[in-house]
Amino acid sequence: MRLTNITFGFARWKRTLFWLALSSVCFLSPYILRAQATSKEMCLSCHGVQGLEKVRDGKSVSLYIPEETLSRSAHGALECVACHADISEIPHASELQPPQCSSCHADASRDYAESVHGTAYARGAKDVATCSACHGNHNILPAKNPDSQVYPLNLPRTCGGCHGDPELAKRHSIPVTNAYQLYMDSIHGQALTRSGLLVAAQCLSCHGSHRIFPASDPRSTVHRTHTPDTCGNCHVGVLKTFTSSIHGREAKAGNPAAPVCANCHTAHQIKRVEMDSWKLEIVRECGTCHAESLRTYRDTFHGQVTALGFTRVARCSDCHGSHDILAISDPDSSVAPSRIVGTCRKCHSSANASFVKYDPHADPHKRARNPVLYYTARFMTWLLAGVFGFFGLHTILWAGRSFLERHRENHHHSGSASSQATNAEEGKK
Numbered sequence: 001m002r003l004t005n006i007t008f009g010f011a012r013w014k015r016t017l018f019w020l021a022l023s024s025v026c027f028l029s030p031y032i033l034r035a036q037a038t039s040k041e042m043c044l045s046c047h048g049v050q051g052l053e054k055v056r057d058g059k060s061v062s063l064y065i066p067e068e069t070l071s072r073s074a075h076g077a078l079e080c081v082a083c084h085a086d087i088s089e090i091p092h093a094s095e096l097q098p099p100q101c102s103s104c105h106a107d108a109s110r111d112y113a114e115s116v117h118g119t120a121y122a123r124g125a126k127d128v129a130t131c132s133a134c135h136g137n138h139n140i141l142p143a144k145n146p147d148s149q150v151y152p153l154n155l156p157r158t159c160g161g162c163h164g165d166p167e168l169a170k171r172h173s174i175p176v177t178n179a180y181q182l183y184m185d186s187i188h189g190q191a192l193t194r195s196g197l198l199v200a201a202q203c204l205s206c207h208g209s210h211r212i213f214p215a216s217d218p219r220s221t222v223h224r225t226h227t228p229d230t231c232g233n234c235h236v237g238v239l240k241t242f243t244s245s246i247h248g249r250e251a252k253a254g255n256p257a258a259p260v261c262a263n264c265h266t267a268h269q270i271k272r273v274e275m276d277s278w279k280l281e282i283v284r285e286c287g288t289c290h291a292e293s294l295r296t297y298r299d300t301f302h303g304q305v306t307a308l309g310f311t312r313v314a315r316c317s318d319c320h321g322s323h324d325i326l327a328i329s330d331p332d333s334s335v336a337p338s339r340i341v342g343t344c345r346k347c348h349s350s351a352n353a354s355f356v357k358y359d360p361h362a363d364p365h366k367r368a369r370n371p372v373l374y375y376t377a378r379f380m381t382w383l384l385a386g387v388f389g390f391f392g393l394h395t396i397l398w399a400g401r402s403f404l405e406r407h408r409e410n411h412h413h414s415g416s417a418s419s420q421a422t423n424a425e426e427g428k429k
């Protein structure tokens, strides 16, 4: 009795187990089959064979995917369908959706969607930066890997594939048509590519990666309100000085006329400040905002020599400073009464209080600024006008008189000539 009970119990348990196993196999089988059907091995049974092609827009495109490309990438462990998520059975549709990245990289995808590239892509632009245009497709590597397309040494070329193409810029009305070429010639580009300085600025350091916007967009890292901080990430000391200068304070206060780093240095053509060409350009650059000061400076000895292309004499920044420019009325300004002698002494070693009375912006048209110069200039003008006027009048009168005299003389001569002729005729008779 006891034994049969046990036997019966065991049989029941076995039967239950059997049905349970059978029903779960039936229930799960589609999933198991599908997982096998869309496994990497299954995909590679076709796509791992060289020569698989398809014709797209009249051109044949290779659909051969070498397995080692993917296995060496950051995504070596992923199934193909992790990205090609719209494939659920084999054979699959012949036109597939673009691969998706957002299920795993939500932050990057959200940032990209907001950016100038992402919004243009959503509008249907085909030639715009996408995840795979910047990162690659099956060969995506960690950003820190020196072979990655977004590694600092490689990134300028990656962005430059599009931002070195004037045609693309024209199609999209991008104001800077050849950022790549300009950048490569700049101090930053040379420092990166020639000296291999990873700490030099490249596209990413100034523009960011996923949140890139036009410079006119306040969210952009190169919008004028953010430029000083963007450059200041590396040029920490310069930023500190600039922030307390009159330009820095005015810019911070929102004065749209105040210069920020890129106004004076440009964005992509930044040169070493020791270069003569830059030393002369910056004078013109100050003059784009301070036109009056440039005009008066050009009239002075310093200005005339600089205009000839020499950099030895004083330029604006030699007297006013560069990042530390203060209001003229500020007692700490480099041209304030207490400091100006020292400023001139940088070059004129014997400068003293009377030497600095010389006005570097002398303007003979402004009486209030320098009455002596004003009246001297006035006097010289009147003197010149008087001298020219007097001698001009004199010359005119003189010319008139000599004309009259010559006329009279001619008249007299021709009169005597005709009387001589008459006399001669009369003599013949």
Ligand code: HEC
Pocket (backbone or CB within 6 Å): 037, 038, 039, 042, 043, 044, 045, 046, 047, 053, 054, 055, 063, 080, 081, 084, 087, 090, 091, 092, 093, 094, 095, 096, 097
């Ligand atoms: C039986 C062979 C076969 C298998 C298995 C296969 N493919 Fe394909 N695949 C093709 C062929 C053929 C094409 C070209 C389709 C066409 O031109 O109509 C193609 C095209 C593609 C394309 C390009 C689609 C497009 O829009 O241009 C992608 C992506 C792709 N396959 C991914 C996969 C993935 C991922 C797997 C595994 C889940 C897979 N394939 C399994 C044969 C196969």
Ligand code: HEC
Pocket (backbone or CB within 6 Å): 040, 043, 044, 047, 061, 062, 063, 064, 065, 070, 075, 078, 079, 080, 081, 082, 083, 084, 098, 099, 132, 136, 137, 138
């Ligand atoms: C990390 C995501 C990712 C994985 C994993 C992935 N792919 Fe792709 N695949 C892409 C991207 C991105 C493209 C390019 C799409 C484009 O250019 O429109 C692509 C394109 C393709 C194409 C079309 C080629 C062409 O020129 O359009 C095929 C075929 C393909 N993949 C097959 C595979 C196969 C097979 C696997 C697995 C061995 C796989 N992919 C794994 C992201 C991935």
Ligand code: HEC
Pocket (backbone or CB within 6 Å): 101, 102, 105, 108, 109, 110, 112, 113, 117, 129, 130, 131, 132, 134, 135, 143, 150, 155, 204, 208, 209, 210
């Ligand atoms: C305009 C070029 C560009 C585009 C478009 C782009 N990326 Fe990036 N991405 C970069 C650069 C540059 C870095 C390196 C960032 C760094 O080192 O700070 C990067 C870094 C990453 C990283 C690693 C660091 C991180 O932020 O987590 C991931 C993941 C990534 N990108 C995914 C994506 C995805 C997904 C997309 C599409 C939605 C995308 N990227 C689009 C340029 C781009």
Ligand code: HEC
Pocket (backbone or CB within 6 Å): 074, 075, 078, 082, 083, 099, 100, 101, 102, 103, 104, 105, 131, 132, 135, 137, 140, 141, 142, 143, 144
């Ligand atoms: C199924 C999830 C998944 C999908 C889909 C996916 N990735 Fe990844 N991705 C990962 C994982 C996991 C890593 C490696 C983890 C890590 O190192 O952060 C990675 C790493 C990366 C990296 C390197 C990050 C770094 O450390 O610098 C980039 C770039 C990247 N993925 C871009 C993409 C792009 C572009 C796509 C779409 C074509 C994509 N991923 C699709 C999961 C995914």
Ligand code: HEC
Pocket (backbone or CB within 6 Å): 116, 117, 120, 125, 127, 128, 129, 130, 133, 134, 155, 158, 159, 160, 161, 162, 163, 168, 172, 173, 174, 175, 203, 204, 207, 208, 209, 212, 213, 214, 215
């Ligand atoms: C595949 C081509 C491509 C790549 C790669 C690319 N871009 Fe772009 N970029 C574009 C296009 C196209 C636009 C214009 C989008 C539009 O119409 O609004 C654009 C717009 C921009 C703008 C805004 C210009 C404006 O005023 O509209 C900036 C800044 C920019 N890209 C910087 C970068 C940087 C930095 C990189 C590299 C990290 C990069 N791009 C990579 C194609 C590309």
Ligand code: HEC
Pocket (backbone or CB within 6 Å): 156, 159, 160, 163, 174, 175, 176, 179, 180, 183, 188, 201, 202, 203, 204, 205, 206, 207, 213, 214, 215, 216, 222, 227, 262, 266, 267, 268
């Ligand atoms: C040192 C910082 C810096 C570096 C490096 C840099 N840029 Fe710029 N970029 C700027 C600034 C600042 C602007 C704002 C416009 C200006 O002043 O010309 C700008 C403007 C642009 C624009 C036009 C955007 C607009 O709306 O006006 C594009 C496109 C661009 N950069 C692409 C690039 C590319 C591509 C690279 C890398 C090859 C790069 N930049 C490297 C600072 C930089």
Ligand code: HEC
Pocket (backbone or CB within 6 Å): 227, 228, 229, 231, 232, 235, 238, 239, 242, 247, 259, 260, 261, 262, 263, 264, 265, 273, 282, 317, 321, 322, 323
């Ligand atoms: C009003 C014009 C102007 C602005 C704005 C400006 N700079 Fe300069 N910068 C100059 C001049 C002029 C020099 C050359 C100084 C010299 O010859 O002593 C210079 C020099 C430099 C140097 C070389 C080091 C040195 O001091 O000689 C760096 C780096 C620099 N600037 C970065 C920046 C950064 C970063 C910003 C923004 C925070 C900026 N500049 C804003 C005019 C300017």
Ligand code: HEC
Pocket (backbone or CB within 6 Å): 187, 188, 191, 195, 197, 199, 200, 201, 202, 205, 206, 227, 230, 231, 232, 233, 234, 235, 261, 262, 265, 266, 267, 270, 271, 272, 273, 274
């Ligand atoms: C990622 C860091 C980084 C950023 C961001 C950066 N720079 Fe630089 N910059 C450098 C490095 C490094 C050098 C030195 C290169 C060398 O000496 O070969 C340099 C050199 C310079 C010089 C030449 C200095 C000299 O001694 O003649 C100027 C001017 C300059 N940067 C201005 C700027 C401006 C303006 C910006 C912003 C629009 C900026 N930089 C953004 C790293 C950066």
Ligand code: HEC
Pocket (backbone or CB within 6 Å): 283, 286, 287, 290, 293, 294, 297, 302, 314, 315, 316, 317, 318, 319, 320, 328, 335, 340, 360, 361
């Ligand atoms: C030899 C030194 C020197 C040079 C070079 C020089 N300045 Fe001045 N600047 C001064 C002095 C000193 C003053 C103060 C004059 C005063 O008291 O009114 C001044 C005044 C100014 C002012 C205040 C407005 C005004 O006129 O009173 C501006 C703006 C200015 N300079 C800009 C410039 C610019 C721009 C340049 C180059 C084109 C330049 N300076 C070249 C010494 C110089």
Ligand code: HEC
Pocket (backbone or CB within 6 Å): 246, 247, 250, 255, 257, 258, 259, 260, 263, 264, 282, 285, 286, 287, 288, 289, 290, 316, 317, 320, 321, 322, 325, 326, 327, 328, 329
């Ligand atoms: C983008 C325009 C711009 C550029 C470029 C510029 N400045 Fe200025 N500057 C201003 C503004 C705005 C102010 C503050 C308002 C004012 O006093 O005119 C100012 C103020 C000054 C002052 C103080 C004037 C005063 O009356 O106290 C001096 C000096 C000066 N700048 C010199 C320079 C020099 C030197 C350069 C070139 C290295 C230069 N600026 C480049 C816009 C500019």
Ligand code: HEC
Pocket (backbone or CB within 6 Å): 301, 302, 312, 313, 314, 315, 318, 319, 340, 343, 344, 345, 346, 347, 348, 355, 356, 357, 358, 359, 360
């Ligand atoms: C960057 C150097 C430099 C600075 C700063 C400078 N100068 Fe000059 N200056 C020169 C040079 C070089 C000459 C050419 C004549 C010479 O060698 O003495 C010159 C010539 C002159 C001349 C006419 C020629 C003469 O010697 O009689 C006057 C006046 C003059 N400077 C006044 C000033 C005053 C005032 C200041 C200060 C506000 C000043 N300079 C700051 C370099 C400078």
